[in-house]
């Protein structure tokens with residue numbers, strides 16, 4: 001399935017955000033300042049970029065990690 005950027009109409013392989021159902025490429029998302037918007041709660045702009053999970057802060061051991 002080909003995705004087309006909602007802002008510039010160019011095909012985008014890795015959309016950075018979705019506005020409703022419309023994908024927006026990473027460059028346009030940055031230019032239009034959509035990334036901060038996507039972090040707001042209740043926003044229709046959803047970020048598709050992977051969310052960084054701070055694993056070292058968690059008390060769980062990594063999978064296959066041996067307890068010292």
Ligand SMILES: [Zn+2]
Nearest residue numbers: 005008025028
């Ligand atoms: Zn675009």
